[in-house]
Amino acid sequence: MEGVLAAAVPGYGPGMTDVQRGKGYTRDSRYITTRITADGRDGFPVESGRYRLVVSRACPWAHRAVIIRRLLGLEEALPMAVAGPTHDARSWTFDLDPGGRDPVLGIERLQEAYLARDPDYDRGITVPAIVDVPTGRVVTNDYAQITFDMMLEWTAHHRPGAPDLYPAALSPEIDAIGGEIYTDVNDGVYRTGFAKSQEAYGAAYERLFARLDRLSERLEHSRYLVGETITEADVRLFTSLVRFDAVYHGHFKCNRQKLAEMPVLWAYARDLFQTPGFGDTVDFDHIKQHFYLVHSHINPSGIVPDGPDPSGWLEPHGRAALGGRPFGDGTPPAPPSPAEAVPSLHVPSHS
Numbered sequence: 001m002e003g004v005l006a007a008a009v010p011g012y013g014p015g016m017t018d019v020q021r022g023k024g025y026t027r028d029s030r031y032i033t034t035r036i037t038a039d040g041r042d043g044f045p046v047e048s049g050r051y052r053l054v055v056s057r058a059c060p061w062a063h064r065a066v067i068i069r070r071l072l073g074l075e076e077a078l079p080m081a082v083a084g085p086t087h088d089a090r091s092w093t094f095d096l097d098p099g100g101r102d103p104v105l106g107i108e109r110l111q112e113a114y115l116a117r118d119p120d121y122d123r124g125i126t127v128p129a130i131v132d133v134p135t136g137r138v139v140t141n142d143y144a145q146i147t148f149d150m151m152l153e154w155t156a157h158h159r160p161g162a163p164d165l166y167p168a169a170l171s172p173e174i175d176a177i178g179g180e181i182y183t184d185v186n187d188g189v190y191r192t193g194f195a196k197s198q199e200a201y202g203a204a205y206e207r208l209f210a211r212l213d214r215l216s217e218r219l220e221h222s223r224y225l226v227g228e229t230i231t232e233a234d235v236r237l238f239t240s241l242v243r244f245d246a247v248y249h250g251h252f253k254c255n256r257q258k259l260a261e262m263p264v265l266w267a268y269a270r271d272l273f274q275t276p277g278f279g280d281t282v283d284f285d286h287i288k289q290h291f292y293l294v295h296s297h298i299n300p301s302g303i304v305p306d307g308p309d310p311s312g313w314l315e316p317h318g319r320a321a322l323g324g325r326p327f328g329d330g331t332p333p334a335p336p337s338p339a340e341a342v343p344s345l346h347v348p349s350h351s
């Protein structure tokens with residue numbers, strides 16, 4: 001199956017299965033890596049309205065795409081489908097939609113779009129995924145490439161005032177810190193939470209908090225991670241920080257401190273949360289339901305905690321005193337459309 005798929009589908013190569021290797025957790029990093037580009041080199045040119053970005057508001061990897069899409073104003077050019085927060089072994093469903101079907105793709109499960117791409121598809125039915133609407137087939141689920149292509153290939157459809165989230169002059173620094181954040185934080189929380197031995201847990205926990213300490217030092221005198229403005233690196237870190245107290249601290253045992261007990265990172269995260277395009281994409285209910293219900297092997301009771309109280313996210317952050325220009329020469333995005341608004345906290349920046 002693998003060979004047939006690798007031969008038939010550009011950018012879909014052999015790799016590793018999503019397995020527990022030894023007693024540590026190893027993430028499946030085999031993606032469908034076909035790209036949607038301005039020149040259409042993989043057969044999928046950037047085209048307004050042709051594709052559908054499928055996400056879950058629970059998923060940190062999908063959240064990166066959701067925020068970047070909002071900041072760049074790609075909502076009309078790249079419409080979005082939101083799957084329900086929980087799923088069974090057959091993965092994501094459109095149970096939030098009327099009749100339990102995505103209104104554009106007409107399918108009940110994201111799995112159908114993966115199987116339309118390849119009837120023998122045998123790996124994760126993951127979000128984010130981009131589906132080609134005319135054929136109903138998944139084009140890509142390569143979450144990191146999806147966001148880079150939104151920034152660098154979908155430029156013809158960026159809104160006026162869209163920020164430059166990946167300035168060429170800063171890209172080496174963004175890539176370097178982004179790699180550290182990916183390994184130790186974005187993925188580190190999973191390696192901590194899914195560890196199957198005390199040693200594997202301890203190693204991931206140490207790396208996670210050592211990295212958070214270094215990021216905290218970096219952010220003590222700098223409003224954003226790289227340069228004076230929000231970049232892709234901030235989006236990457238935010239998606240983990242915003243889940244920290246709600247799910248990683250308890251469910252994944254990342255509990256040296258809560259985010260709310262790490263003053264610099266907590267203020268930094270609140271600053272971003274209160275910036276248009278960030279907090280207005282966060283759905284704490286979806287996040288908690290997904291993690292506590294879907295990972296039943298580490299939460300067999302299926303109890304979803306009531307806390308923590310999220311109102312602290314709206315407390316003043318005091319970070320404007322550090323300077324910085326959140327959107328550089330650009331402007332903040334307008335509030336989300338009613339169809340995409342999350343039933344969440346009121347974000348004062350929009351008032």
Ligand SMILES: N[C@@H](CCC(=O)N[C@@H](CS)C(=O)NCC(=O)O)C(=O)O
Pocket residue numbers: 027028029058059060061062091124125126127128143
């Ligand atoms: N697959 C990517 C990121 C996407 C991802 O893992 N998404 C999760 C949700 S947070 C997912 O869709 N899981 C469903 C599944 O594997 O069945 C990775 O593992 O690095």
